[in-house]
Amino acid sequence: MSGTQTQRAAVRFGTRGSLLARTQSGQVADAFAAATGREVELVEIRTEGDASSAPLASMGGAGVFVGALREALLEGRVDVAVHSLKDLPTAPAEGLQVAAVPPREDPRDVLVARDGMTLGELPVGSVVGTGSPRRVSQIHALGLGLELVGVRGNVDTRINKVASGELDGVVLAHAGLSRLGRAPEATELLDPIQVLPAPGQGALAVECRADDPLAEELRTHLDDPRTRAAVTAERAVLAGLEAGCSAPVGALAEVVEGEDGEELWVRAVALSHDGAVAVRRSGSGPTQDAGRVGHDLATEMLGEGAAELMQDDETGPHGHPTPSEAVT
Template sequence: MNLPIRVGTRASLLARTQSTLVADRIAERLGVEVELVEVTTEGDVNRAPLATLGGAGVFVSALRDALLDGKVDVAVHSLKDLPTGPAAGIALAAVPLREDPRDVLVARDGLTLGELPVGSVVGTGSPRRVAQLHALGLGLEITGIRGNIDTRVGKVTGGELDAVVLARAGLARIDRLDVVTEVIDPIQMLPAPGQGALAVECRSDDTDLVERLREHLEDPFTRAAVDAERAVLATLEAGCSAPVGSLAEVAEGDDGPEVWVRAVTLAPDGGVEIRRSASGPLADAAGVGQRLAAGMLDEGAAALIEPPARRQQA
């Protein structure tokens, strides 16, 4: 009798919901038994701002350790949390069909961004969102916030904050879209690279499982889009907590499907921004992202991405 495939997950409602979606698909399409195994990550126990924890990998490393130690066979992550560099012994086996990647506003009294009065207090723990909110010039007061979705939304319903900005995908997956007061247009706020997508990892030497997951779970258009977005991030040498937004979409071109990617990087106060877009063949999605980011670097993007301490020392 074959042993069940053990799927590693963080313990939060959103993480377990996402992992269950993947586990159910594995069970259905591979015809195997699957069980969830909870793993605690640094990002779950340390409540400091993510930027001070190093950002990239704080929700990922413990799950990857569990994979390499043989405690789980598959790990499910929010793809935007993955560091862009390769991890020894780990394969990104599949990227399933993506949820809507846009950010949303959850505000008191059903308000939109444009309707929030000057001085309204908006909560977000993301430097990317902070910078883009400042760039809109709406006179909002931005404050840091951590916690799960219910905690963040509760700060609005409890009157502590006027609004919070969240990823639409997370709310959709736990069936909480009813709290959304505005879906924010990417023209106003580009999402994080990989936002709305899931990453399904396993050990790279488990070649049979890698191939089966890729065959049955992979969405090639989603993979191309996130490859382009993550190539932007990697070329800029920016972590997942940097003020960088990127969104790629697949559209039909003259010679077949093409990937179109937009990206922005900003000063923390939103006073300076570098914004570019590019398109190219689907098969060269990462190359499109790399070339776009190289152009941003030529315009001075590195100075916007450097941590404040390094900018002060320069």
């Protein structure tokens, strides 16, 4: 194959098979094609997380959605993998790099409830579904008397449980609804003051092989420096806390205008599983030091007892570096 032919080969974007995964991967691939004029192709990869209905914590956390895509990358079956960034383990993957983090969708959680209700309007004892220990703990902490139950499945499956009356509401990521064009179905946007999102929620990671020249094209045309700085800080909090796959940890970083230009403002929380005890801290610093800002915040939280809160992780040692919930 000549160099010219190689240059013109379609760039293969690996994706999970769910409608949401295919939608967001397609959006990234289309943006890359529009910017570069190159042909693109979506390649569906089935992951362990997609093949099982078991609780994520019992399988090792949301990282189960990532392994098959990374294997396909390393084997050369795809050129690019598109992940929901909150699914990525915080530890680097040998032979791979996150070449781009596109502009982020709204990172907040949303409620989809019967009769257009908000969390505060749902009667005591109402049953709300979520697969996330982070959401469970923070909603319990609100003291609303709601019953939180585990739920797996795609966006349709979860919302249909409300429509059928099986559940009174479900809590999802706003980003997923938005990318599917279903944001108007949310009955409440949850204020981060009450429920902090998962580190990296609403952002995508565009990953390729570490030695692939394609990385520079991806970075040039798809990467958003503000989003990358924010999620770098959030994931540094997660890594610094050594949060386990079922540890209730939330973090949100925003780029704001400071006295000397742009800076990061980061909020984070670590909770007991019942939401009765929480360590909340915030910090700020230069965007170029995003990793340090997040790490320093985690250190402060550990000093306030965050590690003890996470020692009741029922799935085992809390050092497993994966985020705390599934794609939604």
